[in-house]
Amino acid sequence: MKSTLRTPRKADLVRDSESHPDAMIELRGVIKQFSNAAGVFTVLKGVDLTINRGEFVSIVGKSGSGKSTLLNMVTGIDHPTYGQVVVNATDIYTGVTESQRSNWRGKNLGIVFQFFQLLPMLTLLENVMLPMDYVDMYDFDERPQRAMDLLKLVGLEKFANKLPVLVSTGQQQLAAIARAMACDPPLLVADEPTGNLDTRSADTIIQLFEQFVSQGKTIVMVTHDPSLTSRTHRNIIISDGELIDEAISRSLPQLRHRHMLEFTKIAERRTYQPGETILSRDEIVNHFFMIKQGQVDIVLQNNHSKEAVLSNLGAGEFFGEIELMRGGKSIANVRAGNKPVEVLALPRADFTRVMEESPITAEALAKIVQKRLDAHQIADRRS
Numbered sequence: 001m002k003s004t005l006r007t008p009r010k011a012d013l014v015r016d017s018e019s020h021p022d023a024m025i026e027l028r029g030v031i032k033q034f035s036n037a038a039g040v041f042t043v044l045k046g047v048d049l050t051i052n053r054g055e056f057v058s059i060v061g062k063s064g065s066g067k068s069t070l071l072n073m074v075t076g077i078d079h080p081t082y083g084q085v086v087v088n089a090t091d092i093y094t095g096v097t098e099s100q101r102s103n104w105r106g107k108n109l110g111i112v113f114q115f116f117q118l119l120p121m122l123t124l125l126e127n128v129m130l131p132m133d134y135v136d137m138y139d140f141d142e143r144p145q146r147a148m149d150l151l152k153l154v155g156l157e158k159f160a161n162k163l164p165v166l167v168s169t170g171q172q173q174l175a176a177i178a179r180a181m182a183c184d185p186p187l188l189v190a191d192e193p194t195g196n197l198d199t200r201s202a203d204t205i206i207q208l209f210e211q212f213v214s215q216g217k218t219i220v221m222v223t224h225d226p227s228l229t230s231r232t233h234r235n236i237i238i239s240d241g242e243l244i245d246e247a248i249s250r251s252l253p254q255l256r257h258r259h260m261l262e263f264t265k266i267a268e269r270r271t272y273q274p275g276e277t278i279l280s281r282d283e284i285v286n287h288f289f290m291i292k293q294g295q296v297d298i299v300l301q302n303n304h305s306k307e308a309v310l311s312n313l314g315a316g317e318f319f320g321e322i323e324l325m326r327g328g329k330s331i332a333n334v335r336a337g338n339k340p341v342e343v344l345a346l347p348r349a350d351f352t353r354v355m356e357e358s359p360i361t362a363e364a365l366a367k368i369v370q371k372r373l374d375a376h377q378i379a380d381r382r383s
């Protein structure tokens with residue numbers, strides 16, 4: 001038989017060779033445009049993002065900033081105009097048909113929306129069994145028990161045979177989560193899962209997410225609620241289709257998103273080798289430094305040139321603010337710790353201008369300046 005006549009074997013999705021083993025999600029230069037009569041509208045303007053396995057990540061941003069569009073790139077519900085999306089080591093768009101993607105999605109990720117989207121004519125149990133039927137996972141006879149176990153896990157076993165309308169909205173969302181976990185996916189993606197719930201139900205959902213994360217699942221959740229972002233490992237801010245550098249949002253959380261985005265674009269990225277000097281005592285400081293990676297030692301020197309490490313700063317912390325806000329010269333030596341250090345350096349003029357526009361940030365920084373100066377003086381007297 002000629003090989004050309006053979007029906008092509010259904011191709012498996014392509015493993016992405018560049019994907020890092022720790023990464024669950026990798027977005028590379030993702031651009032999403034929508035076209036309408038008025039022209040082309042760019043919603044995602046070149047997003048690079050890596051989310052590692054086991055991370056619990058929240059995504060926030062103003063309404064219309066592109067949060068749902070970003071999630072839809074990860075779930076394969078929509079597709080990027082340009083760029084690459086790798087999820088669980090699989091390039092989900094290159095050379096993949098819609099039905100392959102849909103099958104892959106069923107096995108690899110669970111999705112939860114703000115409005116639960118349970119099928120109204122099916123019981124909670126039947127709703128939870130649906131994904132297993134769809135991708136044909138688990139033996140037919142096993143499915144009801146597995147669905148029941150999932151409902152038990154979310155505290156709904158007593159309601160298993162009820163239709164969705166007969167339980168509360170919080171319970172409907174719990175059932176939707178049980179359904180999302182039906183095929184035991186390594187990744188759960190949730191778009192404002194608590195947006196339609198009271199505080200208590202929202203808390204139940206987050207506790208459940210925390211439990212999944214402790215079992216090794218990866219969770220990405222869009223939320224409006226600032227009280228939830230503090231419970232995730234990482235918070236990503238999207239502003240007008242662009243991601244804010246996390247070193248900036250962690251260092252200056254009070255800043256407006258548009259200022260954070262401006263800093264993301266202006267700040268210069270610098271790398272220092274272990275032990276390398278970043279600032280010397282008495283050097284004029286002209287930048288505000290935010291630490292992206294590694295640890296920085298703040299070192300004091302006494303009259304006899306003896307050194308003492310006053311403190312260490314890590315990712316999400318900053319230095320240089322004392323000099324920029326109080327006077328020009330560095331009051332200590334600042335050095336990279338025993339690993340390479342990556343910082344963002346923001347020019348003095350930009351820092352000063354934005355501090356004037358954001359009194360809340362200036363006030364928060366002034367408090368930290370005072371605390372650090374106090375610690376510094378005590379250490380100086382001791383040495």
Ligand SMILES: Nc1ncnc2c1ncn2[C@@H]1O[C@H](COP(=O)(O)OP(=O)(O)O)[C@@H](O)[C@H]1O
Nearest residue numbers: 034035043061062063064065066067068069070
């Ligand atoms: N299918 C679509 N067609 C045209 N424009 C869209 C479409 N989906 C989203 N948009 C636009 O993209 C922008 C971002 O939308 P979205 O990602 O839903 O924002 P968010 O979830 O942050 O509120 C909005 O201006 C929205 O109107």
Ligand SMILES: [Mg+2]
Nearest residue numbers: 067068069191
């Ligand atoms: Mg949205």
